[in-house]
Amino acid sequence: MPEVIIVLFNRDLRITDHPALHQACQDARQVVPLFVVDPAIPPRGRAGFLVECLHDLRESLRERGADLVVRRGDVVEETMRVAAETGATAIYASGDVTPRARRRESRFAREAVGFQTFPGITIVPPARLKPATGDHYKVFTPFYRAWSEARWRPLVAAPETVSMPEVRPGDIPGVRHRPHLPGGEREVRRRLDLWLRHRLRDYAAGHDDLAGDHTSRLSPYLRFGCVSPLELATRSGASEEFVRQLCWRDFYAQVTFAFPGIARDDYRPGRRDWHHDKEAEDAWREGMTGVPIVDAGMRQLIAEGWMHNRARMIVASFLTKTLRLDWRVGADHFEELLLDGDVANNYGNWQWVAGTGNDTRPNRVLNPVRQAKKFDRDGEYIRRHVPELANVPTTMLHEPWRAPSPILGYTAPIWRG
Known part of the structure; x- marks a missing residue:
């Protein structure tokens, strides 16, 4: 039996259903x-959330003697x-799929210690499911069928105690601003229990309703691993639609x-020829396009570090299909601000x-006006995030460009449907 094993945490900031910690x-x-706080990976808008997750993880470990x-x-x-420092002879970590993480794993494998990765970032390991031809699934539906039939690993409990050698703990970085959502495993368990009930x-029935906000808002906690996706899928099994959304995370992980x-x-x-328009890009980023549903989504992102999933699709389609601007402009902006910003999913x-990408209908366009009338029929979501329009009649x-006169205080549209 090894005397000491290091468990390297990364996007798995929890103690429950953590296979690497359990096995160590x-x-x-x-x-x-x-x-390890890596200066090469700026936390961007996620800094405050990350810090709260680390404090919560430290408290849980201290309760167990470590x-x-x-x-x-x-x-x-x-x-x-x-x-x-500690005489550790092995390093355990959760396996990941990003290029940076895989390069890091390759470097560890060349070191003079044992290095082993464990599941935990996804429900089904990303390389486990393969189609009859090719090295991965390129289309979601056949992946979902194979994923649904796969046997999931058993959940593992949090350790009751963790014995630890003498080593300087070090300080968790400080931040100036608290996140819109509080981070940590304790917080996600409270939210998860309420949401499941x-x-x-x-x-x-309601996850596309922009104003109703029936989504779980658990995605930042999944991104930082405050709850394992396997536990969430297991506990949410009564809703096939929700579990299907979790499968999308696994799909993009294997892609x-x-x-x-x-x-x-x-x-x-x-498939696409993009053009560049800095003024249009800036208007989109700032939620000043003059298209209310687009501006509402983008302002929610600025204010909360989060955006309703239906709004994400609308603003992304507007940027790429309507304005014909490069998808990388939008994806990088999301990655900068989203609490749940994750390379594979984003x-x-x-x-x-x-x-x-993986859409079998690559030419589909989401008309923002039709989307708004369908998913924010009474305009509650728009009014919530675009106060200039609070008193504008729903008609x-x-x-707003169809109004008899310009709406005072609201920007002129860069596009008219």
């Missing part, structure tokens, strides 16, 4: 829980320093695993909407 506690006499060791610098170099049953250039390169090249979804709200 079984395999070693002592465990070093470690998180602590969260925090270091700053290159992840591999700092982890190896901690290994030298009161909202899950209405999810299929990214097979196509590591997803954040920069067209998955299906040669860039995979943007390519899907732009017609360069003119979705198309």
Whole structure:
């Protein structure tokens, strides 16, 4: 039995259903829980949320007799320093799919310690399901069928105690601003319990209702691994529609695993010619396009670091299909501000909407006015996020350019349907 194993936390900031932590506690006499703040990966708008997650994780570990060791610098170099300090002979971590994470795993594999990855970021490991031809599924529906038939691993409980060697814990970074949503495993468990009791049953009927906001808002907690996607899927099994949404996360994980250039390169090249218009790009980013449903979504993103999923599709289609601006402009902006900004999901979804990705109907266009009238019929979502339009009658709200006179205080449209 190894004396000491390091458990390297990354996008799995929890102690419940954490296979790497669970196995380390079984395999070693002592465990070093470690998180490395990598300056090469700016947390962007997620800094406050990340810090709250780290404090929550530290508190949970302290309750079990251990602590969260925090270091700053290159992840591999700092982890190896901690290994030298503690005499650790192995490093356990959750496997990931991004190019940066896989390069890091390759570097660890070359070090003179044992390195092992475990599931936990996805429900089904990304390379496990493969079609009859090819190395990954390119279309969601057949992937969903295979995914639904796959056997899921069993959930693992949080360790009751964690024995840890003497090592300097280090400080968790401070931040100036608190996030719109509080971070951490305790918080997501409170929210999850409430949502399962009161909202899950209405999810299929109401998840596209912009004003009703019937979505779970659990995506930031999934992105930072405050709850495992497997536990969420297991507990939400009564709603096939919600579990299907979780399958989309696994789908894009296996796409990214097979196509590591997803954040920069067209998955299906040669489909679009983009043009560049800085004024239009800036208007879109700032929620000043003059198209109310688009501006509402973009302002929600600025204010909350989050956006309703239906609104994400509308604003993405508007940028790429209506304005014909490069999807990378939008995807990078989302990655900058979203609390749930995740390489596989964010860039995979943007390519899907732009017609360069996994959509089997790459030429579909979401007309923002028709979408607004369907999913925000009374304009409550628009009024909530675009106060200049609070007193505009619903008959003119979705198309203010049709009003008899310009609406005072609201920007002129850069597009008219």
